[in-house]
Structure formats: structure tokens, C-alpha cells
Amino acid sequence: MAAAFNNKVMEAREMNWRDLIPKNPLFGNGNGSEDPNVMPEFLLDDSENGVVMGKMPNETLKAQLGQSTWYFLHVMASRYPVDPTRNEQDTMRFFLRGLSRLYPCGQCAHHIQQHFKKDPPRVGSRDELEQYLCNFHNEVNKRLKKPLFDCKTVHDHYDCGCGPDLVRYKPEEDEKDS
Numbered sequence: 001m002a003a004a005f006n007n008k009v010m011e012a013r014e015m016n017w018r019d020l021i022p023k024n025p026l027f028g029n030g031n032g033s034e035d036p037n038v039m040p041e042f043l044l045d046d047s048e049n050g051v052v053m054g055k056m057p058n059e060t061l062k063a064q065l066g067q068s069t070w071y072f073l074h075v076m077a078s079r080y081p082v083d084p085t086r087n088e089q090d091t092m093r094f095f096l097r098g099l100s101r102l103y104p105c106g107q108c109a110h111h112i113q114q115h116f117k118k119d120p121p122r123v124g125s126r127d128e129l130e131q132y133l134c135n136f137h138n139e140v141n142k143r144l145k146k147p148l149f150d151c152k153t154v155h156d157h158y159d160c161g162c163g164p165d166l167v168r169y170k171p172e173e174d175e176k177d178s
């Protein structure tokens with residue numbers, strides 16, 4: 001009995017949400033598509049996944065938060081793998097989904113959720129993510145009547161020269177040196 005239960009736990013650990021979709025009608029992605037760029041509907045269901053924070057009435061703090069977050073998002077995209085694995089793509093999709101719930105300005109988070117519903121995150125490559133986030137930022141700029149950014153320059157603009165590119169960090173290599 002205990003062994004059977006443990007086996008089930010082990011099986012569940014091996015799964016991810018993709019494995020659950022065809023087996024559970026609650027988790028249908030709503031459009032019958034296996035397109036990895038399509039966010040499944042259960043991740044977009046506001047009744048279960050609504051905004052967590054309240055409104056942020058202080059406009060100065062809201063702007064500071066926005067500037068820092070955009071910088072973080074664009075630099076993250078500029079260092080995202082050129083050819084991400086399926087797991088890395090899922091991680092990015094979940095991260096953006098988390099951002100749309102946990103962004104500390106609740107009203108902005110609601111706008112992020114609306115945007116993701118209309119135009120789900122594209123995370124299939126570095127270029128795709130960079131362009132997606134740049135266009136998303138421009139959508140927000142339009143709504144706030146701010147100047148638009150030329151997305152052709154986005155990679156160079158956010159190439160922070162922060163260290164090795166196209167190489168995934170391996171802690172063992174640092175451990176060998178120390």
C-alpha cells in the first residue's frame with residue numbers, strides 16, 4: 001500500500017502541467033492547440049489566479065517600480081537562451097504568469113493579465129522574448145501616452161555586458177577554483 005502510494009508520488013513529481021492537460025478536462029487550453037506559446041486557460045483563470053496586491057496610489061513609487069521592473073525584464077530577455085529548452089520556456093512562462101499576479105501595483109497587474117490574455121507571452125527564443133516584452137512595454141507606453149521605443153534596437157540597448165553570454169552557469173566550475 002505504502003509502496004504504491006510512493007510510486008504515485010514519484011510519478012506525480014515527474015509530471016508537469018503539460019502532462020496533465022489531456023487527462024483533466026478542467027485543464028484544457030481552450031483552443032485545442034498544442035502550441036507551446038499558447039498559455040493554457042487554467043493559468044489565465046482570474047477566479048483562481050487573480051491579482052494579489054492592492055492599488056498603488058503613490059505615482060512616484062509606481063513609476064520607480066515600473067522603471068526598475070522594465071529594466072529587469074529587458075535585461076533578463078537579453079540574456080535568455082537563444083535556444084531555450086522546453087523546461088526553460090515553461091519556467092519563463094510561469095515566471096511571467098507569477099509577475100501578473102504578484103506585481104506590487106495591483107491595477108498594473110490587472111492590466112498585465114489582460115495583456116497576457118490578448119497576447120500570450122512568446123518565449124520560444126531570446127529574440128522572440130525580447131520583441132514580445134518590447135512590444136508589450138510599447139503597449140503600456142501607448143496607454144500612458146509615453147514615447148514609443150524602436151524594438152529593432154532593444155537587444156543592443158539592454159546588452160548589459162554583465163558577463164558570459166550563451167553559457168549556463170555551472171556552480172561546480174566555481175567550486176573547482178576555490
Ligand SMILES: Cc1cc2nc3c(=O)[nH]c(=O)nc-3n(C[C@H](O)[C@H](O)[C@H](O)COP(=O)(O)OP(=O)(O)OC[C@H]3O[C@@H](n4cnc5c(N)ncnc54)[C@H](O)[C@@H]3O)c2cc1C
Pocket residue numbers: 062063064065066067068069070074107108109111112133134135136137138140141144146147148149154
Ligand atoms: C509590466 C508592467 C506593467 C505596468 N503597467 C502599468 C499600468 O497599467 N499603469 C501605470 O500607470 N503604470 C504601469 N507600469 C509602469 C509604467 O510602465 C512606467 O514604468 C512608469 O510610468 C514610469 O515611466 P517612465 O516614463 O519613467 O519610463 P518606463 O516606461 O518605466 O521605461 C523606462 C525606460 O525604458 C526604455 N523603454 C521605453 N519603452 C521601451 C520599450 N518598449 N522597450 C524597451 N525599453 C523601453 C526607455 O529608455 C525608458 O526611459 C507598468 C510597469 C510594468 C513593468
